[in-house]
Each structure stands twice: as structure tokens, then as C-alpha cells.
Amino acid sequence: xxxxxxxxxxxxxxxxxxxxxxxxxxxxxxxxxxxxxxxxxxxxxxxxxxxxxxxxxxxxxxxxxxxxxxxxxxxxxxxxxxxxxxxxxxxxxxxxxxxxxxxxxxxxxxxxxxxxxxxxxxxxxxxxxxxxxxxxxxxxxxxxxxxxxxxxxxxxxxxxxxxxxxxxxxxxxxxxxxxxxxxxxxxxxxxxxxxxxxxxxxxxxxxxxxxxxxxxxxxxxxxxxxxxxxxxxxxxxxxxxxxxxxxxxxxxxxxxxxxxxxxxxxxxxxxxxxxxxxxxxxxxxxxxxxxxxxxxxxxxxxxxxxxxxxxxxxxxxxxxxxxxxxxxxxxxxxxxxxxxxxxxxxxxxxxxxxxxxxxxxxxxxxxxxxxxxxxxxxxxxxxxxxxxxxxxxxxxxxxxxxxxxxxxxxxxxxxxxxxxxxxxxxxxxxxxxxxxxxxxxxxxxxxxxxxxxxxxxxxxxxxxxxxxxxxxxxxxxxxxxxxxxxxxxxx
Amino acid sequence: xxxxxxxxxxxxxxxxxxxxxxxxxxxxxxxxxxxxxxxxxxxxxxxxxxxxxxxxxxxxxxxxxxxxxxxxxxxxxxxxxxxxxxxxxxxxxxxxxxxxxxxxxxxxxxxxxxxxxxxxxxxxxxxxxxxxxxxxxxxxxxxxxxxxxxxxxxxxxxxxxxxxxxxxxxxxxxxxxxxxxxxxxxxxxxxxxxxxxxxxxxxxxxxxxxxxxxxxxxxxxxxxxxxxxxxxxxxxxxxxxxxxxxxxxxxxxxxxxxxxxxxxxxxxxxxxxxxxxxxxxxxxxxxxxxxxxxxxxxxxxxxxxxxxxxxxxxxxxxxxxxxxxxxxxxxxxxxxxxxxxxxxxxxxxxxxxxxxxxxxxxxxxxx
Numbered sequence: 001x002x003x004x005x006x007x008x009x010x011x012x013x014x015x016x017x018x019x020x021x022x023x024x025x026x027x028x029x030x031x032x033x034x035x036x037x038x039x040x041x042x043x044x045x046x047x048x049x050x051x052x053x054x055x056x057x058x059x060x061x062x063x064x065x066x067x068x069x070x071x072x073x074x075x076x077x078x079x080x081x082x083x084x085x086x087x088x089x090x091x092x093x094x095x096x097x098x099x100x101x102x103x104x105x106x107x108x109x110x111x112x113x114x115x116x117x118x119x120x121x122x123x124x125x126x127x128x129x130x131x132x133x134x135x136x137x138x139x140x141x142x143x144x145x146x147x148x149x150x151x152x153x154x155x156x157x158x159x160x161x162x163x164x165x166x167x168x169x170x171x172x173x174x175x176x177x178x179x180x181x182x183x184x185x186x187x188x189x190x191x192x193x194x195x196x197x198x199x200x201x202x203x204x205x206x207x208x209x210x211x212x213x214x215x216x217x218x219x220x221x222x223x224x225x226x227x228x229x230x231x232x233x234x235x236x237x238x239x240x241x242x243x244x245x246x247x248x249x250x251x252x253x254x255x256x257x258x259x260x261x262x263x264x265x266x267x268x269x270x271x272x273x274x275x276x277x278x279x280x281x282x283x284x285x286x287x288x289x290x291x292x293x294x295x296x297x298x299x300x301x302x303x304x305x306x307x308x309x310x311x312x313x314x315x316x317x318x319x320x321x322x323x324x325x326x327x328x329x330x331x332x333x334x335x336x337x338x339x340x341x342x343x344x345x346x347x348x349x350x351x352x353x354x355x356x357x358x359x360x361x362x363x364x365x366x367x368x369x370x371x372x373x374x375x376x377x378x379x380x381x382x383x384x385x386x387x388x389x390x391x392x393x394x395x396x397x398x399x400x401x402x403x404x405x406x407x408x409x410x411x412x413x414x415x416x417x418x419x420x421x422x423x424x425x426x427x428x429x430x431x432x433x434x435x436x437x438x439x440x441x442x443x444x445x446x447x448x449x450x451x452x453x454x455x456x457x458x459x460x461x462x463x464x465x466x467x468x469x470x471x472x473x474x475x476x477x478x479x480x481x482x483x484x485x486x487x488x489x490x491x
Numbered sequence: 492x493x494x495x496x497x498x499x500x501x502x503x504x505x506x507x508x509x510x511x512x513x514x515x516x517x518x519x520x521x522x523x524x525x526x527x528x529x530x531x532x533x534x535x536x537x538x539x540x541x542x543x544x545x546x547x548x549x550x551x552x553x554x555x556x557x558x559x560x561x562x563x564x565x566x567x568x569x570x571x572x573x574x575x576x577x578x579x580x581x582x583x584x585x586x587x588x589x590x591x592x593x594x595x596x597x598x599x600x601x602x603x604x605x606x607x608x609x610x611x612x613x614x615x616x617x618x619x620x621x622x623x624x625x626x627x628x629x630x631x632x633x634x635x636x637x638x639x640x641x642x643x644x645x646x647x648x649x650x651x652x653x654x655x656x657x658x659x660x661x662x663x664x665x666x667x668x669x670x671x672x673x674x675x676x677x678x679x680x681x682x683x684x685x686x687x688x689x690x691x692x693x694x695x696x697x698x699x700x701x702x703x704x705x706x707x708x709x710x711x712x713x714x715x716x717x718x719x720x721x722x723x724x725x726x727x728x729x730x731x732x733x734x735x736x737x738x739x740x741x742x743x744x745x746x747x748x749x750x751x752x753x754x755x756x757x758x759x760x761x762x763x764x765x766x767x768x769x770x771x772x773x774x775x776x777x778x779x780x781x782x783x784x785x786x787x788x789x790x791x792x793x794x795x796x797x798x799x800x801x802x803x804x805x806x807x808x809x810x811x812x813x814x815x816x817x818x819x820x821x822x823x824x825x826x827x828x829x830x831x832x833x834x835x836x837x838x839x840x841x842x843x844x845x846x847x848x849x850x851x852x853x854x855x856x857x858x
Contacts (some may be wrong), residue, residue, distance in 0.1 A: 064730060064754050065770045065777055072782025091729050093756050097782055400763050 008032040009123055010080045011104050012162050014053065021106040021115070023084065025098035029162050033080040036119045041369050042069050050078035053123075054086065055116040060455050064090030067096050070071035075101045083108050083115055130217060133159060137224050146235065147228045149264055156203075160218060161295065164206040166175040167229070168198045170306065175263050184209040190222040192229045194270075198306050200233045200452065201267060236268035237310075247312035249273075253321065255276035255369050266365075271309045272323035278334060279359035279368070280341045281375035283382075284352060294318070295354045301344045312474075317376050321368075325415075334391070342389045355382035355433055356389045406486050419467050429467075432460040434484035437471055497701045500607050500617065501539035502832070504704055505532060508607070510699075511707030515599035515625050515819070517793065518804035523562030527601035527608075530570055534611035543592050543617040545697040548618070552588045554579065554621060555684040556606045557596035558645075559631065560667055564677025565601065570847030574648040575609030579681040582646035586685045594691060596633065596683070598699040599626035604692035605680065607787040620695035624822020625791045630668070631661045632834055634682045637825050645683040689848035696822050721778055721785055721816040722767050723797065726808055728756035749840040755794070755808060757816065767816065768793070771805055778816065786818040787802045789826035789835055791816050795855040 012029040015021055037044070040060055048054060054074055061067050061084050071094065074082045081104035084094065091107060098105035108115050116362040122129045140155045141147060143230070149167065153176050156165050163184070166177030185206040192200045193484070203222050236246070247269050254262055267273065282298055295311070297317050302311045312318040322340075324333045338358050345356045357378025359371040374392035382390040414421060417430065424430050434451065436457070439445040443457040471480055495711040500508055502513040510529050513519060515536040518609050543549075556575060558565065583589055591611070595606035624632030644658035647668065653675060657667055672679050686694070732752055755775075765780040775792035778785050786792050794803050797815040808814075825831050 063732070063770070065768055065779055068768055068782040069781050069784070070782075072779075075782070089732060090754070093728055093730065093754075093768070095767075100766055100781060 006032070009129060011053075013129060014059060014119060014122060015083070015106070015161060020038045022109055023091075023095075023104075023107045023172060024104065025063065025095040025261060026081070026104035027099060028102050029081075031080050031104070033119070033123055036123060038114050038116050042066060042073065043078060044069060045079075045281070046075045047075035048079055051135055052077070053080045053083065053116075055083040055112045055117050055119070057112050061085045061087060064094055066102065067094045070368075071097055071101055071103050071105065074240060075103045079103070081105065083112065083119075085109075085112055087254055092237075100317035104180050104411060117314060126446075130471055133217075134220055134224065137221055141228045144228070149229065149232060151192050152225050152228045153177065154207075155228075156221065156246075159378045160205060160222050160462075162208065163218075164487060166204050166206075167271045168204065169263065169267045170201060170203045172202070173263065173273060175201060175267060177212050180206050182206075185439075188215050188218045188222065190226050192233075194224045194230060194233050194237070198270070200229060200335075203229070226467040233270075234267045236265070237270060245311050248314060251312055251314060251368075253374040255372070263363075264287055269310060270306075271428075272307050272321070275364040276324050276330075276361050277321045277363075277365070277368075277371070278324065278337045279319065279321045279374065279375040280337070280356055281314075281319055281379040282345060282348075282356045283376070283379040284313070294348075294354065297348045297351050297352075298344065301347045303340060314372060317374070319372060319375070321371070323362065332370070334358070334361070334393075338389055338391060345389060355379060357382055358391050359387060362392045409486045411488040416479050417469070417487065420464065420469055423463075423467055429460055429464055431488055432482065433464055433469065433480065434488040436461065437477070437481040439482055492628075496544075497542055497704055498618075499539045499541050500535060500700075501703075502536055502838040503725065504708070505607075507710070508700070509604060509706030510705045511597055511703030511705065512603045514633045514706055515597075515703065515708055516640065516808070517539055517626070517771075517791070518802055519600050520561075520563040520566070520804070524604075525567040526569060527558075527562070527604040530572060531604040531611075532574065534608040537609045538608050539740035540610045540747070542619045542700060543616045544714070545618065545620045545695050548692055549591050550688055551591035552586070553592050553594055553618065553686055553688060553691045554582055554590045555594050555596045555633075556609050556680055557602050557681055557683065558605055559630070559681050560675075562601050562678070568650050568835070571652075572608075573612070574650060574680040575605055575655055575682075576612045578646045578648035578680045579609060579615075580676055581648065581656060582644070582682040582685060585644055585646065585656045587660070588685075590615060590685075590724035591688065592616040594616050594684075594695060595621045595629070595700070597621050597623035597626045598696075598703055600625070602626070603700060603703065608681075617700065618691065618695065619700045620697045620838050621697060621699045624696045624826075625698055625819070626774075627835075629665055630681070630683060631664065631809045633684070633694075634696055634825050635686065635690075635694045636661065636824055636834060637830055638690065638829075640684055640686050640694055641684040642683050642840060644685070645681050646800075647671060647679050647681050648661055650781060651678045653677050699822060704741035705854065710815050712779065719786075719820075722757060722759050722765065722780070722819050723761065723793070723815050724754060724757040724759040724767065724813070726812045726814060727758040727811050728754075730754040730756065753805060754804070757814065760813075771814065775805075779819070784840055789821040789831060791819040791821070793819065 009032065010029065011033055013392040015024060015029060026178065032051045033053050035049060036053040036055060036056065038046050039045055040057040045054060054208050056067065056070055058074045060070065067084055071082055081158055083106045086107045086109050095105065095115045099471060108352045137155060137159045144151050153165065153167065164177070166179055167175050169175050187202040187204055187206050189202050191202055194200055195453045200217065203321045205218050205228055207305050238283060250262065250265055250269065284294060295318065297311060301407050302308070302320055307323040324330065324455055341356045345354050348354050359374035362368065362371040376392040378392040401409050420429055432446065435446045435449055439449065439475065441460065443454050447457045469476065469480060471477055500660065508579065513524065530807060560740065579593065591644055592615050593606055593610050595603045603644065607617055622635045636642065642661045642664055642827065644656055645664065647655040647657065657664060659667060749850050752772040755769040755771065757769065759765045761765060768779045769775050769792065770777040774788065774815070775786040778792050795801065795815040796803055826835065
């Protein structure tokens with residue numbers, strides 16, 4: 001971007017820094033302002049130098065025709081701008097002419113002489129004016145105390161008028177403001193990071209062509225704002241760490257369909273943006289009698305990475321998700337994520353017996369609801385064994401049956417299989433029956449799992465049938481399968 | 492028929508004459524204009540009015556004639572028909588000489604018609620000329636004044652049958668005459684500027700009445716009223732200064748014009764689609780296009796109906812109305828001299844400062 005000599009104060013600077021310049025017309029405020037002249041007659045403008053700020057006296061501005069002639073002369077003399085004492089009579093008409101000629105014009109309610117003195121002071125000390133700008137921005141940001149993103153953006157917009165400002169998240173999605181699609185606009189951007197140097201977002205200022213404002217000045221203002229954004233994110237996360245509920249509340253808000261402010265707040269909380277994702281649900285096993293807060297344990301092992309969401313409580317489980325890399329097969333990501341989740345539950349299981357479920361892949365947070373259902377279901381299957389991770393996509397009947405309350409069903413199971421248990425001295429027939437039921441009565445698969453010949457399985461199945469148990473009979477099959485699952489765990 | 496000598500105003504050409512003089516006005520009250528035309532028709536039907544050319548005047552004295560006050564009042568308080576004759580006779584008695592002819596103070600609207608009626612009634616010829624070349628609001632705003640001829644003494648004849656002589660300095664005349672007009676019912680006829688034939692030949696604007704007649708009908712020659720089109724567009728706004736908001740005109744304090752200032756804004760309908768501003772105070776004295784002077788007094792700026800090409804009264808303008816803005820150059824270069832501009836200098840609020848503009852600025856938009 002072109003750098004201008006620092007001594008050139010612009011009309012835009014004046015608009016921002018000189019109080020008393022009211023409603024603006026004319027549109028182009030990029031010109032330099034190098035001198036000021038109080039104008040009490042139209043002939044006086046004919047000797048004005050280019051880039052002069054012309055301040056009309058009240059007597060000269062009392063008639064619309066004189067203001068219009070002054071605007072015309074200002075245009076011909078390449079004046080910086082015209083300051084006109086406010087008049088409700090011809091405000092609209094002279095404003096329309098200023099717009100048409102492209103001559104910046106301000107309607108002022110203040111005494112023209114006082115305005116002229118302030119303009120002269122600003123022109124005489126442009127560096128002081130710039131320093132005053134930074135001081136004012138810093139003061140306004142400090143005054144926010146607990147800065148919120150839109151408040152910070154409002155301070156920026158006041159400090160950098162005539163420019164387009166927006167804020168994007170880590171995935172470049174626009175969180176505040178909007179992008180102006182004009183290839184002539186020049187962009188100045190600044191990365192906003194948190195205390196761990198992880199990206200919160202990016203502040204972008206789009207500047208019209210030939211803007212007189214230097215990149216340096218814009219960056220100085222952006223740095224002040226970036227610090228405020230970091231503070232906002234840090235405070236939000238710190239609060240969430242302490243209370244542990246902010247993320248949970250946002251998740252519930254998202255699942256209930258209320259997406260207002262979701263993007264902005266999720267950025268502050270460090271939720272990975274974009275997608276696709278894999279969801280994990282961590283739950284305590286039924287045997288768990290934890291004496292410490294499970295959340296503290298889980299969080300101490302849960303990865304703190306930009307592609308991992310923070311862990312948050314959802315009903316009776318803890319939810320967290322991972323943004324896929326996008327450049328690897330989904331199966332690889334699924335394995336890697338499952339392994340990490342497995343590591344977490346294994347480490348945590350030493351303190352709080354737990355297990356986990358992992359959902360299938362979902363493309364965006366709009367699909368979070370289904371993913372949570374999958375992960376929590378898988379987790380409920382996994383509770384049978386501490387440290388176990390069940391993938392929702394790989395759940396079968398055996399995983400579901402594993403969730404049965406064994407203790408309560410042991411006695412009924414023995415009654416169902418009483419004849420078989422009596423004849424089965426070493427438990428071979430029971431194990432064979434359970435395995436056959438798990439593999440859909442396929443003798444080859446059962447033989448493979450049990451490490452015996454297929455014919456052995458066939459012979460054992462015949463013995464089982466001879467004892468009155470036919471797993472192929474639909475009337476017996478479910479009862480037999482339930483009884484086998486209860487009496488032969490872990491197959 | 493170019494430059495055809497027109498010897499008289501008579502029943503054959505009175506209507507063309509009336510149409511022609513109407514074209515020189517900034518605006519006209521229809522009822523007052525009709526009353527003046529009826530008056531002229533009644534007298535001219537009885538006796539036609541010879542026209543004297545300025546370079547062919549007989550020796551002797553002449554006077555000027557004008558209506559003062561509101562032309563609209565003329566239709567409400569109809570003339571008896573002897574007012575103009577009474578004013579001439581009164582002035583003749585006061586100056587002690589019989590006038591050889593009458594010259595209209597200006598050649599616009601009702602004045603030349605009433606002058607023709609007075610000439611017919613008195614049996615005097617009418618001088619083919621005037622002292623303005625158009626119409627101006629004050630009695631002393633004439634080329635006669637520019638040539639050092641005093642407006643007074645003046646004789647005033649009212650429809651209430653009052654006959655008065657005002658023998659006072661020219662700067663006092665307007666101030667004195669207004670309360671008299673108000674007391675007389677809103678209008679009066681004045682005979683003024685008693686002068687010699689030599690003075691009139693030097694100070695008068697020649698041929699303006701025959702020009703008006705030609706302008707009123709092609710049978711009498713090509714239209715001499717050359718106008719320059721300034722803009723065709725639509726009225727986008729009408730602004731009244733704070734001191735004189737619409738419907739509450741400023742009081743006619745001493746030294747001010749007898750009307751309220753107004754600004755008319757026009758959006759040009761064709762390229763370059765300029766933003767036009769017309770400033771008016773009794774007449775339109777300034778036209779700006781995008782802030783640039785494109786016409787100014789003493790040139791005459793007229794707002795015309797684009798369909799009929801007739802002048803639209805300022806008080807009848809409405810936002811959104813299509814209009815045609817034209818400029819008629821000043822009838823005499825005398826008006827563009829320093830003295831001419833000074834005489835034009837009016838003390839109304841809206842025009843304050845207008846005549847202080849540099850000559851360069853004012854001539855910028857000259858054709």
C-alpha cells in the first residue's frame with residue numbers, strides 16, 4: 001500500500017478528530033487538508049489554495065445560492081472540503097450538489113471561527129493528531145472494561161471511518177462485519193491470537209483505492225483492537241474453565257436451534273470451526289464410584305489443540321469433538337481419534353472408571369445432534385468395560401447385549417440353559433452356542449473365532465440340539481442369546 | 492415584414508400586442524391582465540393610438556405612465572377608466588406643460604396596455620419604447636434614472652378618485668407611495684418622469700412596443716424576442732428562507748421588496764442532468780447550474796410551461812412540475828454597466844450580496 005508523507009492530514013482525519021463537523025456530504029474524504037480559510041465572501045474563494053479547508057461564515061451561508069456557488073468554487077479550486085453552518089432550509093439541496101460535485105461538505109452547528117481554529121490546530125500538528133487518535137482508541141477500549149466483540153468493532157469503525165472492517169474466525173468465516181468484493185480495495189489484516197498463540201481470528205480493514213491513510217496507522221489501531229479481542233477470548237475461556245458451564249450452555253443452545261451469537265461465542269471458547277468432525281462421549285462405567293470430579297480428570301487428559309473442542313458436560317456424559325484434517329482418509333482420522341480417546345479414558349480410568357463412544361463423521365455443527373446421539377449410545381455400550389472405546393459405526397448386537405444388567409439376569413439365564421449346563425461339564429457347549437449366536441449361526445466363522453475345525457462346531461451344534469436347544473428356532477433364539485451373553489461375558 | 496414600421500395600436504393588432512407584452516413578464520395575474528386588456532380594448536376601439544419612434548419625436552415634453560401596487564387588485568377594484576387620464580392631467584398642471592406623448596414605464600404585462608388606454612383616452616401618441624425593456628419592481632429602476640432623469644414629480648390617480656402630486660427626492664418616492672396605494676384599495680396609476688423629447692430619445696429603449704407586437708403575432712414580423720434555453724427539467728424543490736416561510740411573507744419594511752424571496756430547485760431532465768437553482772425575489776435574479784452562474788439579472792430569467800410556452804407565475808409552481816427555463820438578454824447594455832447594476836441593487840434579504848459579486852463571476856454565464 002502506498003505510504004503518504006505523515007504531514008498530510010486528510011479530510012477523513014478531520015472528520016474524526018475535529019469535533020463540530022456534523023453531517024457529511026460529498027463522499028470523497030481522502031484528499032489532503034493542508035490549510036484552512038474562513039470565507040466571508042464568494043470572491044475570497046477565488047484565491048484559495050488547493051487542499052484548503054473552507055469554513056463559510058454564517059452570513060455567507062445564509063442563502064442556498066451562495067453555498068452552492070461556494071461549493072462550485074471549492075470544486076474548481078480543488079479545496080479539501082467546505083464547512084457550512086447548519087441551515088435546515090437548504091440542507092438537502094446543497095447536500096445534493098456536494099454529492100454531485102464530490103466536494104466534501106460538513107454541516108456544523110458550531111461557531112465557524114471556533115471550527116476553523118480547531119482545524120488549523122489539527123493541520124499544524126498532524127503527528128499530535130495521530131497520537132491523539134491512538135490515545136482515544138485506547139481510552140475507548142479501556143473504558144469497555146469487559147470488552148464485547150461488537151463494542152470493539154464499533155470503536156474501530158469510529159477510529160477508521162470510510163473503511164470496511166470485518167473479523168473472521170480461524171476458518172476464515174466472517175464473524176463480524178462483511179467483506180466488500182471490490183478488487184480495488186486494499187486490505188490490511190492482523191492475526192488475533194490467544195495467550196497460547198493459538199489463532200482466535202483475523203481483523204481485516206479494507207481501504208478504498210487511493211486512501212491517504214497509511215498502513216502503519218491502520219495497523220497501530222488494529223493492534224489495540226486485537227489486544228482487546230484477545231482479552232475478550234481469554235476472559236471467556238477462563239470463565240468457562242472455572243464454571244465449566246459456558247460451553248455446555250452454548251452446546252444446548254445450538255442443539256435447541258438457537259444459533260444467535262453461536263459463531264462468535266464458539267470462537268471465544270476455542271471450538272474448532274468448519275468441519276467435518278468426529279464426536280466423542282465419555283461416560284462413567286456403572287461400577288464407577290469416583291471420589292474426584294470426573295470433569296477435572298477428563299479435562300486434564302483431553303488434548304488442548306485447535307482441532308479439538310473443549311470437553312463439556314452434556315446430560316450424564318462429557319462431550320468433545322475433533323475437526324478432521326481433511327487431507328487424510330476418514331478411516332485414518334477415525335482410528336487416530338479413537339486412539340486418542342482411548343488414551344484419555346485409559347488414563348482417566350485409573351481415577352474415575354470410564355469408557356467412551358465415538359460417533360461417525362459429521363460435516364458441520366448442524367449435524368451435532370445426531371453425532372451426540374451416536375457417541376452417547378456407543379458410550380453406553382462401552383460402559384461394560386472400563387477404558388473401552390466403542391465406535392458407533394462398528395456397533396453390533398454383541399455390543400448392545402453387553403449392556404445388559406448381568407447380575408440380575410444370571411439366575412434366569414441359568415434356568416433357561418439348565419439342561420445344557422448340566423451336560424456341559426467343561427463349558428465347551430455353552431461357549432460354542434454363544435459364539436454361534438453372535439456370528440449368525442455360521443459354523444465357519446464360529447470355528448475361526450474359537451480356533452477349532454468346522455466339523456467340530458457342527459458336531460457340538462448337533463449335541464446342543466440333542467439337548468433340546470435349537471438356536472435356529474426363532475422362538476428360542478432370543479432367549480438363548482440373552483442367556484449366553486449373561487453367562488459368557490467378553491466374547 | 493422584418494422591421495416593418497407599425498404606425499399605431501388599433502383594434503386590428505391589440506390582441507397580438509397584448510400577447511406580446513405578456514411574454515416579457517416573470518409572472519402575471521390573469522385576472523389583472525384581463526382587466527387591463529379590457530380597459531385598453533375599450534379605449535382603443537374608440538380611438539387608435541399612433542406609435543412614435545424614439546428617433547422621430549416631435550419637440551416638447553413627454554411623461555411616463557405606470558400602474559403601481561398589485562395588478563391582482565385591479566380585477567377586484569375595477570377602474571373607472573379615467574385614472575390614467577387624470578394622472579397625466581394632474582402632472583401636466585403641476586409642471587405647467589402639455590405632454591406630446593406618453594411612454595410606458597416598462598413593456599411587460601399590464602403597463603403597456605394601460606399606457607395604450609391612457610394614450611387613446613388623452614388623444615396623445617404612444618412612444619414605441621420604454622424605460623426598462625422588461626419589468627422591474629421599483630419606479631426608479633429605469634434607464635431614465637440611469638440617464639439622470641428624475642422620477643418625480645409624480646402624479647398619482649387612485650380608483651377612489653384621489654389625485655395627488657408627490658414632489659420628493661427619488662429615494663423617498665417608493666416609501667411614500669406604498670401607504671397611498673394601500674389606502675387607495677391596492678392600485679393606482681402614476682404619471683412620472685416628466686422629460687423633454689431629447690431626454691427621452693437618449694434614455695428610452697427604442698422599439699420595445701413594436702417588438703412586443705411582432706412577438707405576439709407572426710403577421711407583424713419575425714419574433715424579435717430571442718431567448719436562450721437554460722434548462723428543461725422538473726421542479727425538485729421550493730425553498731423559503733427562514734425569515735419568510737411559505738404562507739407567511741415577510742412584512743414590507745422600508746427598503747425591502749414587496750414580496751418574499753424563494754428558491755426554486757430544478758432537476759434537468761437530459762444530460763448533464765444538472766442541479767439548477769433559481770433565486771427569486773419579485774423576479775428571478777439568478778440561475779445556477781451545479782453552482783455555476785448561467786444567467787443573472789439584469790437578463791430576464793423566465794419559467795415557462797413546456798407545452799404552452801407561457802410564463803408560469805412563481806406562486807403557482809409546484810414540486811414535480813415539468814418546466815422550461817429560458818433567459819432573455821437585457822434590453823439595454825446600460826443595465827450591465829456599474830451604474831446599471833447599482834440601480835438594480837435591491838435590499839431584500841435573499842438578494843443581499845448578489846450585486847456585490849465580482850463582475851467576472853456575474854459574466855461567467857453570459858451567452
